Amino acid sequence: LCHTPHESKLCSTNQNHHQLIFSPSQPRSALETLNLDGYFSYQNTAHAARDFGNRFFFRPAAVLHPKSVPDIASTVKHVYEMGAGTVAARGHGHSLQGQAQADGGIVINMESLIRPRRGGGDGGGRYVDVSGGELWIDVLKETVKHGLTPKSWTDYLHLTVGGTLSNGGISGQAFRHGPQISNVQQLEVVTGKGEVVTCSEKQNAELFFSVLGGLGQFGIITRARISLEPAPNMVKWIRVLYSDFSQFSSDQEHLISLDESFDYIEGFVIINRTGLLNNWQSSFHPKDPVQASQFISDGKTLYCLEVAKYFSTQHDSNETVDMQIQGLLSNLHFIPSTLFISEVSYVGFLDRVHVAEMKLREQGLWEVPHPWLSLLIPGSKMAQFASEVFGSIVTDSSNGPILIYPLNQSKWNNIKKTSLVTPREDVIYHVSFLASAVPSSTGEDGLDYILARNQRILDFSSGAGIGLKQYLPHYTTQEDWKAHFGSKWEVFLKRKLTYDPLAILAPGHRIFKRQY
Numbered sequence: 001l002c003h004t005p006h007e008s009k010l011c012s013t014n015q016n017h018h019q020l021i022f023s024p025s026q027p028r029s030a031l032e033t034l035n036l037d038g039y040f041s042y043q044n045t046a047h048a049a050r051d052f053g054n055r056f057f058f059r060p061a062a063v064l065h066p067k068s069v070p071d072i073a074s075t076v077k078h079v080y081e082m083g084a085g086t087v088a089a090r091g092h093g094h095s096l097q098g099q100a101q102a103d104g105g106i107v108i109n110m111e112s113l114i115r116p117r118r119g120g121g122d123g124g125g126r127y128v129d130v131s132g133g134e135l136w137i138d139v140l141k142e143t144v145k146h147g148l149t150p151k152s153w154t155d156y157l158h159l160t161v162g163g164t165l166s167n168g169g170i171s172g173q174a175f176r177h178g179p180q181i182s183n184v185q186q187l188e189v190v191t192g193k194g195e196v197v198t199c200s201e202k203q204n205a206e207l208f209f210s211v212l213g214g215l216g217q218f219g220i221i222t223r224a225r226i227s228l229e230p231a232p233n234m235v236k237w238i239r240v241l242y243s244d245f246s247q248f249s250s251d252q253e254h255l256i257s258l259d260e261s262f263d264y265i266e267g268f269v270i271i272n273r274t275g276l277l278n279n280w281q282s283s284f285h286p287k288d289p290v291q292a293s294q295f296i297s298d299g300k301t302l303y304c305l306e307v308a309k310y311f312s313t314q315h316d317s318n319e320t321v322d323m324q325i326q327g328l329l330s331n332l333h334f335i336p337s338t339l340f341i342s343e344v345s346y347v348g349f350l351d352r353v354h355v356a357e358m359k360l361r362e363q364g365l366w367e368v369p370h371p372w373l374s375l376l377i378p379g380s381k382m383a384q385f386a387s388e389v390f391g392s393i394v395t396d397s398s399n400g401p402i403l404i405y406p407l408n409q410s411k412w413n414n415i416k417k418t419s420l421v422t423p424r425e426d427v428i429y430h431v432s433f434l435a436s437a438v439p440s441s442t443g444e445d446g447l448d449y450i451l452a453r454n455q456r457i458l459d460f461s462s463g464a465g466i467g468l469k470q471y472l473p474h475y476t477t478q479e480d481w482k483a484h485f486g487s488k489w490e491v492f493l494k495r496k497l498t499y500d501p502l503a504i505l506a507p508g509h510r511i512f513k514r515q516y
């Protein structure tokens with residue numbers, strides 16, 4: 001690769017990424033010649049220059065509000081043929097570092113592409129066809145009406161199908177079902193040349209696997225066929241605490257290795273918190289209130305195992321579900337007084353982060369900078385990582401949750417063929433530092449402090465040879481991107497040259513530079 005002048009240009013670093021590619025008047029006259037069902041907006045573009053991270057603000061020249069797939073295809077084709085410009089699909093804009101932005105280019109507001117959802121079933125099992133701009137919460141609400149549900153989720157459902165499939169989509173169900181990209185049967189994609197292509201494992205397979213976890217680099221997902229299973233309607237949601245990391249992680253790994261286990265397995269780290277169990281008691285009930293009241297969390301580093309068992313009130317008796325849970329818990333080594341249980345609806349459980357969002361919004365704490373760091377760590381290095389990171393680099397978890405849970409890649413379908421990059425071991429840990437920064441603070445809750453802390457975590461990991469991979473990756477040089485992709489880089493580059501040879505799509509990742 002990188003042999004021809006064209007290839008080496010695509011390989012070159014992207015230092016000039018921020019140059020204005022469109023002059024504001026140029027797109028308007030040119031774009032207005034397109035015959036669209038939707039429309040372009042040139043004035044109200046500020047929204048498309050923001051995201052959840054609240055740190056990167058690149059304004060596009062125009063925002064397309066498509067009403068049909070041809071709107072998207074003709075816009076991309078036009079940019080491809082006119083020799084300048086970039087295009088970013090924007091899902092719900094919950095990226096962290098401008099990944100769905102297009103500096104001076106065109107942002108496509110995928111949420112305005114509303115298409116009828118269609119369910120069906122064939123040899124590959126039940127499925128639903130949804131638009132790439134659908135929010136997962138809407139997919140959930142629709143499918144449960146038919147007694148069905150997608151299998152694999154993210155912790156937060158107010159994200160679009162196209163947005164999470166461009167990354168991976170990892171949550172507490174992934175240990176069993178794989179990430180969301182392992183649960184897709186077919187895609188409809190608009191490539192960087194403006195072609196509309198249907199792809200699956202059997203049809204245009206190279207494009208299908210490129211797009212899954214592909215950071216929007218190869219095509220815009222306009223429709224996805226998502227695998228479904230029968231939906232439960234209730235969930236027993238359980239939290240227990242550990243003070244010893246090795247017991248916590250060995251119990252987590254034990255649970256993900258079982259054929260009959262919980263349906264959701266996650267966990268989080270608690271550092272230097274007081275009154276922890278008091279906070280839980282608004283939604284969780286202690287199994288033994290007297291013992292629980294004697295437990296003091298003050299200051300200790302604790303590890304919370306969070307698990308859930310799904311059930312259907314029509315098909316499962318409460319006693320049977322309780323016995324299954326009791327059986328699973330009896331083999332674990334948590335602090336007995338810290339067993340907390342809650343019973344909630346299935347939709348309520350999956351949409352749990354939205355409840356937290358509403359509270360934070362009320363307090364004005366949602367639209368603040370979010371210097372998040374998400375990592376995938378090889379299982380064999382997790383103890384070393386935890387000892388240094390939770391022992392000395394991170395001294396407080398009050399800026400936001402720190403998630404930690406293992407996944408077993410050997411159970412994942414076709415993941416190696418996708419563009420997602422993970423460490424090579426079967427068991428890997430998803431560790432996410434989900435910090436919120438207090439605007440203009442210069443203290444430990446400020447943006448600079450948290451970014452410096454994140455860098456210390458990365459520097460330690462690199463020095464200690466942890467071999468981690470960033471999930472939701474963010475790099476500023478192509479050298480770093482090459483290192484991220486490692487042995488997958490050449491395939492990634494070849495796919496780019498095939499499906500988006502002029503590097504029009506998803507410029508916000510700063511992997512490639514637009515070609516003319």
Ligand code: FAD
Nearest residue numbers: 091092093094095132154155156160162163169170216221
């Ligand atoms: P956007 O931010 O709009 O876009 C993200 C990227 O995908 C951009 O590069 C964009 O160009 C591209 N893109 C968007 N739509 C399409 C499309 N239709 N076709 C092709 N490319 C497209 N992730 C997890 O895996 N697990 C979690 O549990 C999880 N929890 C989260 C909780 C919160 C509160 C937040 C803010 C994020 C969370 N994420 C999680 C990360 C999330 O999956 C990504 O940030 C995702 O990209 C957000 O989706 P979005 O629709 O907002 O995408």
